[in-house]
Amino acid sequence: MTTPEHYDELVKIRHYIHENPELSGQEFKTTEFLKNYLENLDIQILKTGLKTGLVAQIGSGNPVIALRADIDALPIFENTGLEFASKNAGVMHACGHDLHQTSLLGAAKILKSRESELKGTIKLIFQHAEEGHFGANDVLETGILADVLAIIGYHNMPTLPVGQIGIREKGIMAAVDQFYVTVKGTGSHAAYPHEGADSIVATSAIITGLQQLVARNIDPQHAVVVSVTHVEAGNTWNVLPDDAIFEGTIRTFDKSDRELAKKRFYEVVENVAKAYGVSVKIKWILGPNVTYNDPELSDFIYTETAKWHEDVVIPEPSNAGEDFATYQEKIPGVFAFIGSNSPGSPGLHFSDMTVKDETIPVAVDYYVNNALALLERLGK
Template sequence: MINEKIKAAIQKYSDELTELRRRFHREPELSWEEFKTTAFVCEYLESLGISFRKTEPTGVIATIEGGKPGKTVALRADMDALTVEELNKDLPYTSQVEGKMHACGHDAHTAMLLIAAKALSEIKDELPGNVRLVFQPAEEVAAGANEMVKQGAMEGVDNVFGIHIWSQMPTGKVSCSLGPSFASADLFTVKFTGRGGHGAMPHDCIDTAIVASSFVVNVQSVVSRTIDPQQPAVLTIGKMVVGTRFNVIAENAVIEGTIRCFDPKTRDHIEEQLKHYADQVAAIYGAAAEVDYIRGTQAVINDEYSAKLVQTTAAAAFEDDVLYVEKPTMGGEDFSFYLDHAPGSFALVGSGNPDKDTEWAHHHGKFNIDEDALAVGAELYAQYAWAYLNE
């Protein structure tokens, strides 16, 4: 199952792997703005003799054609950064763009897949099938995967595999759960309209500060009292804007939040109940409610066969104790959209190391990775492709 040439190549290019990751980290680009990253990926693939095409407006789809007939496995890495100010100012590779940084590890994903591609290209004549390389933009806005699929990323693909660096796991550990991995992630906006007026004359008004507050307090019972406790779900209110001045009763209130769960029926139920609660709370106070519910990512549900293949591949490529059981997260991942077109799995590679201060949460300004994890991720990409094509 394990290809020793791949292992040797990853070790040989480990310094280059680190330098690639640092290059991407220094020059972060936001969703749909990954122009420099896309150009670099294209140049790198061209230097390896790997056929590719640019997607619009950003992103790259490439294919390593094996020397023998067989299946096609896709490997995906995301490339976009976040509007987060980097707080690690003393790093030699700190972000050079104010207000932007790779606070989620996508710089590592891109670098790992490039080196995996380099290793695979060196043994392409031995490959019984093809390896599709998907360098995806706009994961952070949950739009890139769908667009890559539309532009042909999954055409002819039999299986798909992705990796996420994970600061909440010890460096080098690998987790790939059978079944649920990442939750669906939806967003909603609730607008309440009442009747404003002078703060000294509440009897002439319909106060949306009261309406909105009542909604925020009561809507949590959708999860706590209408959903099976064995079906995990989260309803979070992240933003509430009410009123304009201390002595003016608010005529309008806007609430924004997110819903996370794993079960499609639970997802449908929460959406329905959210709208019901908004209408009923508004009616109690004589206000009006308008709900805009946007479905974001679907739940990432790992295929059993693929997840087991990741586990056996990781155990064979590294040490037996490399496997780690990380509970499913309520975080969202648009990798889910690739799974609509082929079975596959999504693995986590640990990068948390207290001695290197790399246990900060994803999306935090001090987020960083233990770069010792890079070789694990790069080899896992390549060894999984090899193992799947040889199954």
């Protein structure tokens, strides 16, 4: 539990971090700040070779578990009007990672003060580049988590009431695929379309065709989203352009849905293009996998959390993605949601998104109590 003094300290820290956001892979000052705070508490920082982000350690011996918080911000102009709004114009902690890292610092202080009671080792991951989707992979590649038996993380949810903790087994956040398609036609005078191959009409047909993928190929009981988010073609009213482009994303919760959606995407895009006499080039970018909560571990964490916290629920999964999933491919893990504002509030990634400081102590307790319970269980 955080004392009132500790709470005040953490609120100041969160406001400071919120004022000084840094983008994925550029979290140099943030890392320096975290490092200083932890070193002042005499907490060991492990040698990883990471350029930004860090891994610290409390306790010793087996079992080894990990707590993870992400530390990066987004390229968004902040529009919250907060006293501690971003001083780094065009960069904003619009995903609340300022809250995540502050609560892990809070947990670090409490766990360090109780180090002699710890029955094992806790590794604290302050992870860079979650938004860039490469941070978790970087941390894993250092090999520093090779001995970790279980990993715990959370994401704040401004659309859930402050302090509500949501834990569900299996998929809690979606797998993310990204596509970028170039449609190559042949331009012509707008009045003589028969002399070219119209990339705009072809692109429209392709995009419409893609919408049948969820409606007619995916099991209606499964959640899948196909969104085309950006289309570009032409630059004036009386010329049909050569090329068009479109890009977007697919979200899935199931490995076979993910494979099927990709397969059908290629078939629809390539064959509709053929029918319209244009050619296509598809660029496919694999994002994080499903954030998959180990069923047994989720059940344990849910039960433990409900012992000290009244407001624990099984939340709806989110169609957003999260690179915590990358750890879960190697290590059984639980990723929770913690409510950080109220229903109807602006959601994650909005320029007016705000999280409430009152979330901090709940998140600190989530880390501390579950870390202690997990060490106890795994040590048996």
